[in-house]
Amino acid sequence: MPLDKVLQEIQQKGEEEVKRIREEAEKEVEKILAEAKAEAEEILKKAREEAEKEAEALRKQEISSVKLEMKRELLNVQKEILEEVFNLLKQRIREMDEETKKKVLKTLLQNNATAGMVVYSKAEDEELVKELIKELNLDVKYGGHVDCIGGIVLEDASGDVRINLTFDELVSQIYEQKMSEVSKILFE
Numbered sequence: 001m002p003l004d005k006v007l008q009e010i011q012q013k014g015e016e017e018v019k020r021i022r023e024e025a026e027k028e029v030e031k032i033l034a035e036a037k038a039e040a041e042e043i044l045k046k047a048r049e050e051a052e053k054e055a056e057a058l059r060k061q062e063i064s065s066v067k068l069e070m071k072r073e074l075l076n077v078q079k080e081i082l083e084e085v086f087n088l089l090k091q092r093i094r095e096m097d098e099e100t101k102k103k104v105l106k107t108l109l110q111n112n113a114t115a116g117m118v119v120y121s122k123a124e125d126e127e128l129v130k131e132l133i134k135e136l137n138l139d140v141k142y143g144g145h146v147d148c149i150g151g152i153v154l155e156d157a158s159g160d161v162r163i164n165l166t167f168d169e170l171v172s173q174i175y176e177q178k179m180s181e182v183s184k185i186l187f188e
Helices: 002-094 098-112 123-135 167-187
Strands: 118-121 141-145 151-155 162-166
Touching (some): 098 123, 098 162, 118 123, 123 141, 162 167
Parallel strands (some): 118 141
Antiparallel strands (some): 118 151, 151 162
């Protein structure tokens, strides 16, 4: 029976060794699983942060795009309003009463016409311009009609120098010079 005892002892030591190896293996598996879990959580955290950063960048880009589109729409509306103001101004000039028109044309002729020049106007103002030339006793001649809403065009005798004093041109110049001021008044 001593052999049985030795066998039993060997078996017991083997079982203890198997148990110890199994426990170590389980601890090693738990350690590997914990490390893998921590690594997976870190990867997931980084992926989530990257996704949030990308989402924030896209959101900012979308907001910027919407703001830009709104600004473009606003500028288009403002441009339309300015054009409407410009058109209303030209309409008022077309509807100018005869006395005001006479004063303006008289001033333009007095300040700009010199001897030997040829004067042009719109067809409807021909008689008024001829009357003003006589009234002011100017040494100029009436040359015909130009397509405009009013005003005059002066040309030297050679035809080389032409001064455009039509209301169309004067209004356009004023509009260009004062557009920023008008915009400030209308839109600020």
